Amino acid sequence: MVEPRVYDAMSKPIVGHLDPFFFEITQAVKTGLNTCFGTANEFTVAMSATGSGGMETAVANFVEPGSKFLVFASGYFCDRLIDMGKRQRATVIQIDKPWGETWTPEEMREAILREKPNTVAYVAAETSTGCWTDGKAICEAAHEVGALVIADCVTALGSMPIEFDKTGIDVAYSCSQKGLGCPPGLSPFTVSPRALEWLTKERKSQIPTWYFDIKLLAEYFGGAKRYHHTAPISMFYALHEGLTVIAEEGLENRFARHRLNRNAFVAGIEAMGMEMHVHRGHQLWNLMTPKLPEGISDMAVRKHLMDNYGIDIAGGFGQLTGKVFRIGIMGVLATKRDTLFLLEKFEEALRAQGFKAKDGAMAAAEAMYATSGS
Amino acid sequence: MVEPRVYDAMSKPIVGHLDPFFFEITQAVKTGLNTCFGTANEFTVAMSATGSGGMETAVANFVEPGSKFLVFASGYFCDRLIDMGKRQRATVIQIDKPWGETWTPEEMREAILREKPNTVAYVAAETSTGCWTDGKAICEAAHEVGALVIADCVTALGSMPIEFDKTGIDVAYSCSQKGLGCPPGLSPFTVSPRALEWLTKERKSQIPTWYFDIKLLAEYFGGAKRYHHTAPISMFYALHEGLTVIAEEGLENRFARHRLNRNAFVAGIEAMGMEMHVHRGHQLWNLMTPKLPEGISDMAVRKHLMDNYGIDIAGGFGQLTGKVFRIGIMGVLATKRDTLFLLEKFEEALRAQGFKAKDGAMAAAEAMYATSGS
Numbered sequence: 001m002v003e004p005r006v007y008d009a010m011s012k013p014i015v016g017h018l019d020p021f022f023f024e025i026t027q028a029v030k031t032g033l034n035t036c037f038g039t040a041n042e043f044t045v046a047m048s049a050t051g052s053g054g055m056e057t058a059v060a061n062f063v064e065p066g067s068k069f070l071v072f073a074s075g076y077f078c079d080r081l082i083d084m085g086k087r088q089r090a091t092v093i094q095i096d097k098p099w100g101e102t103w104t105p106e107e108m109r110e111a112i113l114r115e116k117p118n119t120v121a122y123v124a125a126e127t128s129t130g131c132w133t134d135g136k137a138i139c140e141a142a143h144e145v146g147a148l149v150i151a152d153c154v155t156a157l158g159s160m161p162i163e164f165d166k167t168g169i170d171v172a173y174s175c176s177q178k179g180l181g182c183p184p185g186l187s188p189f190t191v192s193p194r195a196l197e198w199l200t201k202e203r204k205s206q207i208p209t210w211y212f213d214i215k216l217l218a219e220y221f222g223g224a225k226r227y228h229h230t231a232p233i234s235m236f237y238a239l240h241e242g243l244t245v246i247a248e249e250g251l252e253n254r255f256a257r258h259r260l261n262r263n264a265f266v267a268g269i270e271a272m273g274m275e276m277h278v279h280r281g282h283q284l285w286n287l288m289t290p291k292l293p294e295g296i297s298d299m300a301v302r303k304h305l306m307d308n309y310g311i312d313i314a315g316g317f318g319q320l321t322g323k324v325f326r327i328g329i330m331g332v333l334a335t336k337r338d339t340l341f342l343l344e345k346f347e348e349a350l351r352a353q354g355f356k357a358k359d360g361a362m363a364a365a366e367a368m369y370a371t372s373g374s
Numbered sequence: 375m376v377e378p379r380v381y382d383a384m385s386k387p388i389v390g391h392l393d394p395f396f397f398e399i400t401q402a403v404k405t406g407l408n409t410c411f412g413t414a415n416e417f418t419v420a421m422s423a424t425g426s427g428g429m430e431t432a433v434a435n436f437v438e439p440g441s442k443f444l445v446f447a448s449g450y451f452c453d454r455l456i457d458m459g460k461r462q463r464a465t466v467i468q469i470d471k472p473w474g475e476t477w478t479p480e481e482m483r484e485a486i487l488r489e490k491p492n493t494v495a496y497v498a499a500e501t502s503t504g505c506w507t508d509g510k511a512i513c514e515a516a517h518e519v520g521a522l523v524i525a526d527c528v529t530a531l532g533s534m535p536i537e538f539d540k541t542g543i544d545v546a547y548s549c550s551q552k553g554l555g556c557p558p559g560l561s562p563f564t565v566s567p568r569a570l571e572w573l574t575k576e577r578k579s580q581i582p583t584w585y586f587d588i589k590l591l592a593e594y595f596g597g598a599k600r601y602h603h604t605a606p607i608s609m610f611y612a613l614h615e616g617l618t619v620i621a622e623e624g625l626e627n628r629f630a631r632h633r634l635n636r637n638a639f640v641a642g643i644e645a646m647g648m649e650m651h652v653h654r655g656h657q658l659w660n661l662m663t664p665k666l667p668e669g670i671s672d673m674a675v676r677k678h679l680m681d682n683y684g685i686d687i688a689g690g691f692g693q694l695t696g697k698v699f700r701i702g703i704m705g706v707l708a709t710k711r712d713t714l715f716l717l718e719k720f721e722e723a724l725r726a727q728g729f730k731a732k733d734g735a736m737a738a739a740e741a742m743y744a745t746s747g748s
Contacts, residue, residue: 007385010608012559016686048559049423049585052603058586084584133552139734175602183604185422185559208582210458211430212425230551232559232609234384312390363665 001332006182009241009265014233018225022233024241026221029262033188033253036157036180037172039164043196045221046186046239047212048231051154054173054187056084056373057073057212058150060196062171063119064205070117070147072108073137075099076128076318077152081121084309088205088208092119099319100129100277100289105137112141120149124136125156128318130289130326131278133158139168148195155179157188159258159330160245160285176235182242182329185235258285261329261339264368268343271364272350272357278323284331291314292323296353301325304349311345376705380556383615388607392599396607400595400612406617409625410531411525412547413538419595420550420613421586424603425528428547428561429625430458431586432524434637435666435715436545436569438492438579439463444491444521446512448691449473450502451526451694455495462582467491469716472634474503474651479511487517493599498546501528502692504700505652506530511544523567529553529734530618531562533632533658533704540645550609552683555629555705556616557567559609580745635703635713638742645738646731651698660704663690666697675699678723685719710743 015021019350030044037044047054059081063069069090070082074097080272083091096113099101103111112120120142122133135151143151148170153162164172170192177184180267191199191214197216199207207213211229220228233363246254262285266276292298300314302325306310314326327346329339343365375563385660404418407455411418421428433455437443443464448471460464469485471477477485486494496507503561508523517525522544527536532553538546541620544566544698552556565588573581573588581587585603620628636659640650643664651663652675666672672689679685701720703713717739721731 001386007608011385013381014551017558038512049427050606051604053423053585056583056612058584080584087580087584088584095476149395175604177388183606183608184391184604185609208459208461209430209434210454210461211427211586230549230558232424232557232606234381234612235606235609236557238608 003181003242003245003332005245006238006241009113009237010234010246012237017233018227019232022231022236022261023225025236029240029243032240033190033249036243036246037153037162037164037188037190037191037205038166039190041190041192041268043214044190045217045224046172046187046236047189047201047217048229049187049212050184051173051175051187052080053212054175055080055152055191056187057187057214058121058173059084059088060212061199061207061214062148062150063090064203066169067091067118068093068115068325070095070112070120072103072120072122072133073097074101074129074334075123075126077126077133079151083150085332100131102133102282104129108137112145112147117143117147120147122149122151123152124162125153125160125284125287127155127280127287128326129257129320132160132282132286135167135169136371143168148176148198154284155284155287158254160255160335164190167228175243178328179330180239180242181245182238183235185232186239196257196264199253210214219262219307255285257332258334260369260372261334261336262286262288264284264365265327265329265339265343267368268361268365272347272361286328286334288327288329289320289330290322290327292316292325293350293355296350296355298322298325300353301349303345304352305345307343312346313346315340340365375555376557376617377468377555377616377706378617379619380612383611384557384608391604391607392601396610397599397604403610403614403617406614407564409534410617410620411527411538411542411562411564413564413566415538415564415566417588417592418562418564419591420610421547421563421591422600424558424559424560424602425547425549425561426454426713427586428563429454429526430563430583431563431588432495432545432547433458433462434583434586435523435573435581435588436478437464437522438577438691441465441492442467442489443493444469444486444489446477446494447471448475448505449497449500449505451497451500451520451528453575455497455524455526457725461700463492463565463580467515474505476505476656482511483515485675486521490519491516491521491705494521495526496523497526497606498536499527499658501529501659501661502700503652503694506534506656506658509543510539517542517705522572529658529661532628533708538564550613550616552565553611553704554616555619556612557609560613561607591659593598610722629659632704633710633712634664634743634746636660638710638739639703639713639717641742642735642739646735651694651740660702660708662701662703663694664701666690666699667724667729670724670729672696672699674727675720675723678726679719683719685716714739
């Protein structure tokens with residue numbers, strides 16, 4: 001769901017891609033994104049591509065041919081990072097867990113100290129599993145061995161804290177259409193001074209992509225305003241408006257709102273006798289993955305919700321095909337009213353398929369709102 | 375200038391990137407783009423990137439590492455093709471002309487038969503010079519030596535004929551914001567069956583980019599509808615509406631309208647005693663480059679037009695810095711009224727800077743409309 005005022009912003013007349021007004025917009029976008037990422041980075045832009053374009057930008061700039069690229073892999077988008085690393089002709093080391101699980105700080109540390117990679121990537125918020133991975137131990141160990149750290153923040157940005165600087169991340173990317181509540185089309189992208197220095201001074205081979213070349217983009221969005229490509233102006237208007245909406249609510253309030261609705265939904269799910277796929281403490285604040293109860297068709301439940309209420313929830317895929325639902329509660333829909341409505345109709349759809357839900361789901365969710373607990 | 379109804383289309387609520395409605399849109403976009411390109415290609419899409427992203431897609435997919443890449447170079451965007459070819463680690467052969475000139479069919483043929491490249495690229499419509507290059511001789515010679523041909527159509531698509539199939543082009547790309555009259559953000563892209571077959575059967579090395587991988591995109595936009603990236607839905611709405619506007623006018627009518635206004639403007643320019651930089655027969659139909667008269671400041675002329683009338687014309691850059699104006703007359707602005715207004719105010723601005731314009735510019739332009747000559 002996109003805020004009406006964000007749609008309105010897109011219908012405003014465009015200016016040129018070298019117009020001072022456009023650079024006012026990009027400056028405001030940078031400030032807004034830095035707040036969401038939790039960073040003071042100088043290089044923060046919206047890439048003229050969708051989230052996967054941001055991922056490719058990260059890998060193409062910060063993974064050199066022949067270098068060692070370590071990826072913590074427990075979901076679909078980890079696999080995409082691995083694919084991209086291979087295309088960069090890096091030696092890819094893959095540290096696996098079943099989809100939806102994550103690593104202990106000791107496991108992270110041990111893998112990095114053992115492999116001594118040049119670049120490490122992890123998916124902070126994995127869209128395919130609903131799992132959050134805290135990268136603090138990754139960043140600490142990586143920096144000890146002189147490696148850079150890439151964090152995929154596609155689902156999380158704008159809905160839960162990333163804490164880029166505090167965690168010690170070097171490169172992070174996201175998308176415009178999830179936590180930020182805008183239409184898809186841009187990829188927020190931020191680079192630490194340390195990684196930028198590596199790129200300009202230590203990277204040996206030429207960056208293999210022109211469109212995603214961070215050094216050229218730094219000249220365009222930075223002080224020089226040197227023409228690179230023609231940015232999608234209307235999308236920048238949308239992102240600017242979306243970030244304004246976030247600033248008006250206050251980022252901390254927005255985070256708390258998402259967490260509260262997540263907590264209420266999970267309380268309801270567990271009260272009716274279902275389990276969450278991701279362990280408590282690692283669940284995203286805006287994407288929930290309840291396990292599919294045995295004998296229930298996820299397709300039938302999804303169809304019930306779509307046909308009767310226009311509610312669109314997703315199923316699992318890859319390792320989680322037929323094992324979980326994937327339910328986003330974010331942006332304008334992360335409200336008590338919408339969350340309770342969703343929970344009620346979800347239970348109804350499950351019961352219609354023969355699931356013996358325990359009573360009390362709605363009460364459990366309501367109770368969570370009453371205490372506003374975390 | 376963007377049509378108001380195209381802006382309106384962008385403010386429509388988005389659907390999912392795997393929604394059947396979205397694929398109806400992409401199918402209509404394909405049909406509309408094929409008409410503009412003059413092709414019956416099966417693979418025609420809008421890339422989720424701006425025009426330069428289309429250029430990178432062409433080079434990354436169809437220029438292999440270690441292969442021979444011949445570029446006909448007489449403008450800024452030719453240089454970008456060369457840059458991208460080098461990033462693909464190809465051996466780049468550059469056939470130079472001064473900016474704004476083009477090659478005879480014999481010169482094209484001779485260069486290709488001599489060099490026997492694997493891939494040839496040329497810029498059909500060069501934005502930096504206003505020059506049109508007809509690629510027929512390039513395509514014939516290239517196919518004789520088994521090479522693929524890439525044509526940059528960024529400025530031309532939707533304003534003048536490309537004749538992709540008739541010319542024998544293999545790969546062409548464009549942008550959404552020039553001849554098609556939409557906001558920037560998508561890159562129309564089309565591939566001949568021959569080039570697609572080369573890509574799937576003969577290319578030896580892995581495509582080095584995931585985001586711009588044509589084989590993966592063929593699975594997404596083609597029959598399988600297999601998830602690749604999250605397409606910028608709103609931009610597709612815009613392009614779809616822009617193509618509908620074009621279809622309503624009729625493509626041939628639209629081409630004729632651009633050519634007539636180009637002819638009228640050029641007649642006026644020459645009547646006042648100025649010269650065009652590009653020779654007759656090679657001038658684009660929507661971007662004109664009159665030579666800057668000696669002793670006149672292009673900056674002052676541009677400022678006069680902008681300050682007094684909000685008219686935005688560009689100067690030359692690169693080899694043409696201080697040598698030409700670059701004046702676009704396209705889309706909704708390619709009308710008799712707007713063209714005559716522009717001509718009148720352009721003459722006024724030149725006179726204000728001391729240019730001794732001959733009388734009769736407006737009459738010469740009017741005469742062109744009266745005869746509707748080509």
